[in-house]
Amino acid sequence: MTKLSPTRPDGLVTSIGASKNPGLWSRTWPLLIGLMVTLSLIIASLFIGVYDLSSEGGREMFLITRVPRTLALILSGASMAVVGLIMQLMTQNRFVEPSTTGTIEWAGLGLILTYIFIPQPSLMLRMMVAIVFALIGTIIFFAFLQRVALKSSLVVPIVGLMLGAVVGAVSTFVALQAEMLQNLGIWFAGSFTGVTRGRYELLWIVAVTTIIVYFVADRFTVAGLGQEIATSVGLNYRAVMIVGISIVAITTGVVSVVVGSLPFLGLVVPNIVSMFRGDNLRTNLPWVVMVGIVVITLTDIIGRTIIMPFEIPVSMILGVLGATVFVYLIVRRGRRG
Amino acid sequence: MITLENVTKTYAGETTIGPINVQIPSGGITSLVGPNGAGKSTVLTMMGRLMSPDSGRITVGGLDVAQAKSNEVAKTLAILRQENHFVTRLTVRQLIGFGRYPHSRGRLTVEDERHINEALEFLNLTALQDRYLDELSGGQRQRAYVAMVLAQDTEYVFLDEPLNNLDMSHSVQMMRQLRAAADDLGRTVIVVMHDINFASRYSDNILAMNDGQVTHFDTCADTMKSSVLTEIFGTSVRIIDDIDGPLAVYF
Ligand SMILES: Nc1ncnc2c1ncn2[C@@H]1O[C@H](COP(=O)(O)OP(=O)(O)O)[C@@H](O)[C@H]1O
Numbered sequence: 001m002t003k004l005s006p007t008r009p010d011g012l013v014t015s016i017g018a019s020k021n022p023g024l025w026s027r028t029w030p031l032l033i034g035l036m037v038t039l040s041l042i043i044a045s046l047f048i049g050v051y052d053l054s055s056e057g058g059r060e061m062f063l064i065t066r067v068p069r070t071l072a073l074i075l076s077g078a079s080m081a082v083v084g085l086i087m088q089l090m091t092q093n094r095f096v097e098p099s100t101t102g103t104i105e106w107a108g109l110g111l112i113l114t115y116i117f118i119p120q121p122s123l124m125l126r127m128m129v130a131i132v133f134a135l136i137g138t139i140i141f142f143a144f145l146q147r148v149a150l151k152s153s154l155v156v157p158i159v160g161l162m163l164g165a166v167v168g169a170v171s172t173f174v175a176l177q178a179e180m181l182q183n184l185g186i187w188f189a190g191s192f193t194g195v196t197r198g199r200y201e202l203l204w205i206v207a208v209t210t211i212i213v214y215f216v217a218d219r220f221t222v223a224g225l226g227q228e229i230a231t232s233v234g235l236n237y238r239a240v241m242i243v244g245i246s247i248v249a250i251t252t253g254v255v256s257v258v259v260g261s262l263p264f265l266g267l268v269v270p271n272i273v274s275m276f277r278g279d280n281l282r283t284n285l286p287w288v289v290m291v292g293i294v295v296i297t298l299t300d301i302i303g304r305t306i307i308m309p310f311e312i313p314v315s316m317i318l319g320v321l322g323a324t325v326f327v328y329l330i331v332r333r334g335r336r337g
Numbered sequence: 338m339i340t341l342e343n344v345t346k347t348y349a350g351e352t353t354i355g356p357i358n359v360q361i362p363s364g365g366i367t368s369l370v371g372p373n374g375a376g377k378s379t380v381l382t383m384m385g386r387l388m389s390p391d392s393g394r395i396t397v398g399g400l401d402v403a404q405a406k407s408n409e410v411a412k413t414l415a416i417l418r419q420e421n422h423f424v425t426r427l428t429v430r431q432l433i434g435f436g437r438y439p440h441s442r443g444r445l446t447v448e449d450e451r452h453i454n455e456a457l458e459f460l461n462l463t464a465l466q467d468r469y470l471d472e473l474s475g476g477q478r479q480r481a482y483v484a485m486v487l488a489q490d491t492e493y494v495f496l497d498e499p500l501n502n503l504d505m506s507h508s509v510q511m512m513r514q515l516r517a518a519a520d521d522l523g524r525t526v527i528v529v530m531h532d533i534n535f536a537s538r539y540s541d542n543i544l545a546m547n548d549g550q551v552t553h554f555d556t557c558a559d560t561m562k563s564s565v566l567t568e569i570f571g572t573s574v575r576i577i578d579d580i581d582g583p584l585a586v587y588f
């Protein structure tokens with residue numbers, strides 16, 4: 001049996017600690033490769049499109065449409081992936097993300113109501129309403145979660161999807177009454193087609209929320225250990241939940257207004273990253289951000305090229321991808337028992 | 338010292354725990370024993386401030402656990418409940434690192450690394466330190482959580498049935514390690530135990546509960562008597578004197 005003296009007489013860190021520190025290089029090269037892949041996709045995104053950039057006015061076109069579209073991809077992809085991960089840590093459930101909790105549908109309902117009650121609402125107003133509705137939806141979901149004994153069970157996302165379906169149905173009904181069904185359809189088919197200069201700038205807000213997540217990352221990782229362990233190590237669990245829910249609502253609200261619904265991104269990305277790198281949020285955040293950008297940029301490029309000169313909305317491809325990952329997760333879980 | 342004054346807890350208007358008045362001295366290991374549903378976990382959870390009592394007052398090491406700042410309490414006591422179902426994908430080493438959270442808030446110092454290495458060694462987890470928790474057996478995971486709690490470096494350590502997932506040899510190892518934590522590191526360990534023989538062999542005091550009340554609190558030697566144990570467990574218990582001390586026989 002190993003016995004241990006309260007303080008090591010030599011006061012040194014044991015050799016295990018030393019051997020556990022792999023060289024700086026072996027830690028950074030995967031990141032560098034990831035960074036290169038991400039950058040090449042970003043560049044590809046900038047130069048793929050119907051419009052011939054070398055023709056007259058190409059430069060203008062590039063600045064008005066391609067750059068904003070690519071920036072929007074980067075910002076929304078990264079932030080939605082990060083939001084998915086913090087939701088999974090907060091709920092201790094791998095299947096949770098804004099589209100499996102009703103959050104996105106609530107934001108959509110908010111938007112439809114704004115259009116109905118206020119003629120030509122400003123972008124800012126729409127954003128505020130979307131955030132408030134996303135907040136209400138997320139709080140309702142978390143309130144429900146408090147009553148579930150087994151938080152990691154599949155019941156959680158199923159109820160979340162049902163909540164979302166109900167809210168979505170209300171939106172459809174309201175839109176139908178107000179003859180705005182088409183607007184709703186366009187919104188649900190989240191797409192980067194209409195993202196141009198003057199229409200994407202609000203997305204810088206989610207860059208800020210993502211940076212905030214980086215600075216409080218450890219708190220979310222500790223919260224992911226469960227309320228009891230988190231409390232035992234002195235975390236203010238309630239405060240972390242409030243901050244987390246706010247970040248979820250703000251990010252989902254902003255992305256909803258600018259891009260529309262981006263389902264399953266927050267499900268797919270964190271689960272891929274978790275498989276390879278675990279759940280330590282602070283050290284994983286660069287990876288979640290990069291994979292988020294890669295996934296959304298790829299789906300957008302596919303959507304843009306597959307039936308050129310027309311476009312398939314990103315949300316459609318994300319839906320297919322998300323459903324596949326969802327099923328894979330369930331099957332894998334079944335195997336593990 | 339841990340004091341409970343008139344502590345009560347009522348579940349759903351039916352089961353009532355307490356009122357409990359007890360003082361547990363510092364140092365050594367105190368085992369909480371008693372039949373299922375006696376209220377052991379409830380009392381431990383309240384002492385660890387994971388649940389607040391309906392009435393009464395609990396102090397641990399002079400801190401009123403309901404009033405003191407959470408981070409202050411986290412430097413005084415650490416509590417581990419029975420295993421939860423969701424397993425975060427952290428490595429053993431990362432998990433133990435989060436035991437240092439009250440001291441470092443996540444940014445590990447050299448001092449923290451030293452505590453982590455010691456906790457790893459202490460529970461024979463050094464070889465497993467880079468394995469993810471969801472790739473461990475229930476028993477290995479249990480040891481990792483205990484290592485996390487010890488790395489928190491608190492004077493008081495509360496554990497709810499830490500032997501639950503452990504086989505015989507690991508149970509013995511775990512109890513020896515807790516013994517060493519008490520003797521060598523000067524920790525005060527309160528542990529909920531199932532097996533009275535394990536409890537008596539490795540702890541200093543035994544606190545017995547029944548029906549929400551503390552029915553007995555004494556040293557092991559004075560508890561390991563046929564009449565006392567028969568009353569605590571509500572089934573006839575004989576004592577056999579083994580060379581290492583008394584053994585309870587109850588079948
Ligand atoms: N969350 C709860 N809701 C209702 N009753 C509970 C709850 N937790 C425990 N109890 C009841 O309180 C009593 C004591 O439980 P507990 O402290 O877990 O006992 P022990 O740990 O000694 O087995 C039992 O009768 C149990 O059914």
Ligand SMILES: [Mg+2]
Nearest residue numbers: 377378379529
């Ligand atoms: Mg119990």
